[in-house]
Amino acid sequence: MFMIKKYPNLKLAFFITLSLFYMEIILNLSIFLNFSFVSIILLFIFSTLLGLVFNLFSSFAKQNVNKTISISLLVITGFIFSSQLVYNRIFKVFYTMYSAKNASQVTEFWREILLGILNNLPWIILLFMPAIILLFLGKKFIDFKDINNKGRLYLVLLIVAFHLLAIGLINLGGKNPNSTYDLYYNTNYPQLSIKKLGLMTTMRLDIQRLAFGWSPSLGATPSVPENSSIPTYEEEEEEILEYNVMDLDFEKLISNEENQELLEMHKYFKNVHPTPKNDYTGKYKGYNLILITAEGFSPYAVHKEASPTLYKMVEEGYKFTNFYNPIWEISTSDGEYVANTGLIPKSGVWSFFESGNNYMPFAMGNQLNKLGYTSRAYHNHTYTYYKRNISHPNMGYEYKGVGNGLKVKKVWPASDLEMLEKTIAEYIDDQPFHTYYMTVSGHLQYSFIGNSMAKKNRALVKDLPYTDAGKAYIASQVEFDRAMEHLLEKLEEAGIADKTLIAISGDHYPYGLEKNEIDDLAGHEVEKNFELYKSTFILYSQGMEGEEIDIPCSSLDIIPTLSNLLGLEYDSRLLMGRDIFSDSEPLVIFLNRSFITDKGRYNSQTGKFIPSDSGIEDNDNYIRKISNVVNAKFYYSSKILDNDYYNIILN
Numbered sequence: 001m002f003m004i005k006k007y008p009n010l011k012l013a014f015f016i017t018l019s020l021f022y023m024e025i026i027l028n029l030s031i032f033l034n035f036s037f038v039s040i041i042l043l044f045i046f047s048t049l050l051g052l053v054f055n056l057f058s059s060f061a062k063q064n065v066n067k068t069i070s071i072s073l074l075v076i077t078g079f080i081f082s083s084q085l086v087y088n089r090i091f092k093v094f095y096t097m098y099s100a101k102n103a104s105q106v107t108e109f110w111r112e113i114l115l116g117i118l119n120n121l122p123w124i125i126l127l128f129m130p131a132i133i134l135l136f137l138g139k140k141f142i143d144f145k146d147i148n149n150k151g152r153l154y155l156v157l158l159i160v161a162f163h164l165l166a167i168g169l170i171n172l173g174g175k176n177p178n179s180t181y182d183l184y185y186n187t188n189y190p191q192l193s194i195k196k197l198g199l200m201t202t203m204r205l206d207i208q209r210l211a212f213g214w215s216p217s218l219g220a221t222p223s224v225p226e227n228s229s230i231p232t233y234e235e236e237e238e239e240i241l242e243y244n245v246m247d248l249d250f251e252k253l254i255s256n257e258e259n260q261e262l263l264e265m266h267k268y269f270k271n272v273h274p275t276p277k278n279d280y281t282g283k284y285k286g287y288n289l290i291l292i293t294a295e296g297f298s299p300y301a302v303h304k305e306a307s308p309t310l311y312k313m314v315e316e317g318y319k320f321t322n323f324y325n326p327i328w329e330i331s332t333s334d335g336e337y338v339a340n341t342g343l344i345p346k347s348g349v350w351s352f353f354e355s356g357n358n359y360m361p362f363a364m365g366n367q368l369n370k371l372g373y374t375s376r377a378y379h380n381h382t383y384t385y386y387k388r389n390i391s392h393p394n395m396g397y398e399y400k401g402v403g404n405g406l407k408v409k410k411v412w413p414a415s416d417l418e419m420l421e422k423t424i425a426e427y428i429d430d431q432p433f434h435t436y437y438m439t440v441s442g443h444l445q446y447s448f449i450g451n452s453m454a455k456k457n458r459a460l461v462k463d464l465p466y467t468d469a470g471k472a473y474i475a476s477q478v479e480f481d482r483a484m485e486h487l488l489e490k491l492e493e494a495g496i497a498d499k500t501l502i503a504i505s506g507d508h509y510p511y512g513l514e515k516n517e518i519d520d521l522a523g524h525e526v527e528k529n530f531e532l533y534k535s536t537f538i539l540y541s542q543g544m545e546g547e548e549i550d551i552p553c554s555s556l557d558i559i560p561t562l563s564n565l566l567g568l569e570y571d572s573r574l575l576m577g578r579d580i581f582s583d584s585e586p587l588v589i590f591l592n593r594s595f596i597t598d599k600g601r602y603n604s605q606t607g608k609f610i611p612s613d614s615g616i617e618d619n620d621n622y623i624r625k626i627s628n629v630v631n632a633k634f635y636y637s638s639k640i641l642d643n644d645y646y647n648i649i650l651n
Contacts (some may be wrong), residue, residue, distance in 0.1 A: 365396025444512025
């Protein structure tokens with residue numbers, strides 16, 4: 001207080017500091033609803049630090065300009081907080097600076113953005129209040145006189161002091177996954193980082209990492225944990241088994257490698273135990289393959305009366321009762337990336353687009369093209385959205401979307417049925433074929449006003465006992481059901497329904513629904529860390545002998561599972577998922593480093609492990625062991641993308 005009295009100009013720094021802290025609190029209240037004591041302290045320290053930087057920046061201007069700059073900085077900051085709030089409300093994630101560079105694509109969802117602004121207008125007004133107060137009332141309590149060099153020196157000293165204080169607190173805390181230390185130095189998880197470190201600090205770290213080519217850090221975690229339950233490749237079982245591996249001489253790669261990062265990668269993948277071939281290997285060899293990533297697809301889309309074809313495919317195909325579809329940072333694009341590559345997306349970038357310049361040998365298009373298949377991909381939305389015009393041809397597809405060959409009615413969202421009606425004839429007589437679809441009919445918003453598919457199918461859901469939003473969601477998925485009905489009819493007419501394997505998964509859970517609306521569809525309160533992401537994976541062919549599969553699995557397992565079922569040559573060590581039908585230990589990985597195995601489930605947010613019936617004797621040791629495996633998968637998956645690793649060792 002002494003410095004504020006002696007140097008009245010520092011009142012401005014104090015006001016800006018309180019304003020930034022206030023915005024952080026408002027954002028947290030609007031999204032997370034709770035705080036920890038440590039996070040409040042760090043939010044205040046980082047807000048003070050940035051407020052002092054703002055004040056130092058504006059101090060070099062004259063009085064009137066100083067005021068204008070200060071107000072402008074608060075307006076810009078208010079816009080940043082508001083845009084992140086609206087984006088999170090719509091997509092349930094925060095945008096990164098990488099995504100901000102491609103903001104023009106997001107404007108295609110102007111309806112959702114406008115609705116998001118209107119629905120969150122009270123919060124947005126609160127976020128702009130500091131700028132409004134400074135504009136109209138600032139002169140009453142803030143003197144905008146010039147700051148001299150001594151005043152600037154005080155600001156610099158305070159900036160250094162608060163920075164050291166923040167770093168000291170971060171380093172004194174725990175260093176476990178998702179700790180403030182881990183979020184500040186090692187990992188990029190905006191959803192939790194904003195809660196613990198604040199939005200402005202998270203965005204500052206994001207800018208630094210984007211500018212300097214940062215990648216996640218494995219820290220001191222060894223590549224393969226000691227006493228790991230995952231044996232090394234050399235530890236052969238007594239029974240002679242044939243593995244899903246390729247002819248890779250890792251010993252030679254290791255001995256010839258000079259790059260330390262690549263050397264670590266060679267050692268890691270050499271020690272990953274491959275999955276053995278099994279009774280399901282090659283069961284569908286030579287079949288046509290239709291792979292679909294369905295927008296917003298979930299168990300609630302499968303309804304006996306409203307979507308009977310999807311219901312039939314679930315009941316008569318392989319029935320996966322413990323399948324999960326975790327959300328990642330870039331929602332739809334990352335969901336597609338996981339289902340098409342068997343890799344975990346790299347944080348902070350559009351991994352699918354970044355893979356467009358890499359060799360991607362395990363994408364289904366590239367695998368099946370080697371066997372003489374014709375591979376095509378379709379999307380009933382703008383063909384350049386998320387730069388699929390780069391990623392999809394690189395996966396081995398002849399790719400069509402709206403704007404480069406696929407013409408559908410200009411409604412939002414477009415019809416999946418119409419897309420299939422216009423594309424099936426292009427490949428059905430060109431066997432063996434592989435076709436990939438990314439649908440759009442199930443896209444948010446879920447209402448009967450702004451969603452053309454929900455409006456079209458409204459009569460079919462009017463008597464369902466759900467909220468209007470829940471009914472609208474199911475109505476939008478009815479269009480996808482009709483598309484599948486049409487597909488099965490055409491396959492039947494062509495006489496190849498029993499020689500075509502259809503695999504369907506969602507890109508993410510239907511986050512366009514509010515939590516209470518999802519609870520209504522589920523018929524109970526849905527648990528948020530695991531159950532929210534529980535989904536449906538359809539694996540179906542006409543006349544197949546379906547069975548129930550209750551082991552934990554996820555969208556990360558789709559590529560290795562299909563590769564095994566089709567009898568393809570692939571290397572199971574080089575994928576982050578696993579063949580669901582193998583006897584290897586199942587592992588479902590979530591963005592926040594929570595996990596599920598056949599031994600139980602670990603919630604990284606609470607630090608609690610809930611054993612399954614089989615149980616284990618030493619929970620703490622097991623958590624450390626599997627957490628090491630999870631961290632390594634995140635790390636090496638990013639390194640595959642960064643280094644074009646498949647090209648180095650396979651091409």
